[in-house]
Amino acid sequence: MKGFNSLFATFSIEAAIAYYKEFKRQNECLEKHKQLKIGLIYSFGANEEARADIDGVGIDEENSDETIGLEKSQRDFLESAISDYNAMFKQSFDASAEKFANYYKDISKRLKEREIDLVIVVNMFLTGFDATTLNTLWVDKNLKYHGLLQAYSRTNRILNAVKTFGNIVCFRDLKEATDKSLMLFGDENAQKMVFLRSFEEYYYGYDENGTYHKCYAELVESLRADFALEHILEKLPLQTQQKAFIELFSHILKSKNILSCFDEFMGKEILTQREWQDYQSHYIDIYTAYKKELEERESVLEVELIKQIEANLEYIIELIRISHKDNRLDRAFSLSIEKSIDSSIELRNKKDLILSFLASISPQSDVDKALEAFIAQKKQEELEAIITAENLKPTETRAFVRKAFELDSMSEYGTSFSEILPPRDYFSPHTQENHTHIFTRLYTFFERFRGFKISA
Known part of the structure; x- marks a missing residue:
């Protein structure tokens, strides 16, 4: 989910190393703007699995900066991962006792400020660490009781309309352990609030206590039927239709926000990217023009959900770099950039700058130098x-x-x-x-x- 980051908790240092290697390998196959910023951190815990406490979290590595006791292969790999981190963020940390504590503090800070996408850990950050931008915990280790709830709680810090919940993705069967933990430390019925419904229910709709809930597929069908893009401008000038459009599209945004947690959703969005951009553009037009009136009428404006899925400036510039390199800066590309900007709340005030810059560069231009000079002058x-x-x-x-x-x-x-x-x-x-x-x-x-x- 754009705008957030995650932790990957593994059962051993060897597993953490294996996962880091695989993430790094797959990252190198991606275009630069699609690559994830990955971090790795662990410290010494003798007989780690044997010493795991009753909660299943193990020793509290968060308060440990010991790396001296690591096996040579473990310490060498940690040094290599820290070197990757240094190259990514222009730092000079290492696994020595003097600098490892500062590495921990720095990676913690970047997690909180969403400057890093994923951090692979063994026990660190699973207790006592709070970051509102952390929305997913990937779990490949056994957890139970208080330690399980502590680890799960890393993701439940509510941030805004987008992050109304955190995600726990388990690669082990922890349902029974989760149920027991909830019954022991909370309401016996609390598990109803923890486990998501199935993808099919959120996509096609479901019944609950005799009430039918429309979901994504039906909502999008209603959008296309009631507000077809070819006729939308004829309807939206009417205030009653504006309110109906806002409420319907807001429900779709919230539904899509939940469905984004499921891999099955990929390729089943129904609306094309161009259609999404056009609908979002109309939604933002109403938000911009009638914000105060709509707030007075208590209409729901899911602006934060639009910010989650919109293109950002860095992404737009990277697209320009790639298209310039491939000599594809044609009218079709300019139109696609313009539509991306129109569907973005954050980029609209930069629209003329981006489009003017795009029109000013030639095949011989150095995009980065040209952009810096252009923006500095403007x-x-x-x-x-x-x-x-x-x-x-x-x-x-x-x-x-x-x-x-x-x-x-x-x-x-x-x-x-x-x-x-x-x-x-x-x-x-x-x-x-x-x-x-x-x-x-x-x-x-x-x-x-x-x-x-x-x-x-």
Whole structure:
């Protein structure tokens, strides 16, 4: 699921090494933008499986930074995996006692900030570690009782409308152990809240307590029947139809969010990628134009679910790189990029920048250098226009904006913002209103260029 990451818990160091090798091998077969960022971490635990405690978690490696006791082959492989990690994130860790603790802290931080996709562990991170972006635990080890619930709980930190639950994928039969753990430590009926229904039920619909629940296939069928793309513009100007469309598409987004947990869903989306983009584009149009009115009418806007499946800036730029390399920057490619942007909440304010850049490059261009130069120029031009129009202090404003991009955050509080403002008229009732206007304009500029990586 885009925007989240996961842990892979194995039963031994040897198993962790084997899984890491296989993930690395498969990663190398993928295009760069599709590769996962994989990490591996374990430490010394003598007679590990024999010492596994009653909970099935084993020694608490999370509080251990001992690598000296590892067998030479285990330590050598850990060094190799840390070298991969260093190359990925430009770090200089190793398995020595002095640097391993810092490696643990760094990989923990990147898990929490979703800078790494998957971390393979033996016992580490299974207790006491919280990260709201962690949504899946892959389990290839025996767990039970309190240790099982502790491990499962790594994924249940609710983040937003997208992450309303965590996923546990077991490669061993842990249902009985899970049932016993839930009955011992919680409500006997709690297992009803733990295990998902089948793929068929979420896809085709199901009965519950005499009530039939429409699910994905029927909802999409209703969407195509009631809001066919060729006629959708004729219907959406009507407020009653807007509300009906929003509610229906919101249910589809939530249904698709659950189905994404199942491998069987791949290839059964019914709607093509182009259709999804078009429907999402109309959904976002309504969200943008009527957000306040819709909120007042308590219409459900599943914007977070759209953010989950939309293309991001890094992905769009990678597509441009690949297509440029293959000499496929034609009108069809530009149209596909435009549709991807229109169906994205995050990219709409960058649309003209991306399309203008796309039109500016030639077969001889170096995409990365050309993009950096293009964005740097546009960024400077637009900032200078704001400085002139709002009569801001040039040097202070440039420093304020530069700091915002360095921190990836812009705030109107503190002295930094007040220092860029024009001379105040303390007697004017519009002074605060004007300052709010200035900050809004600067923040809009900040969001527009946010995500583009340039050196200045």
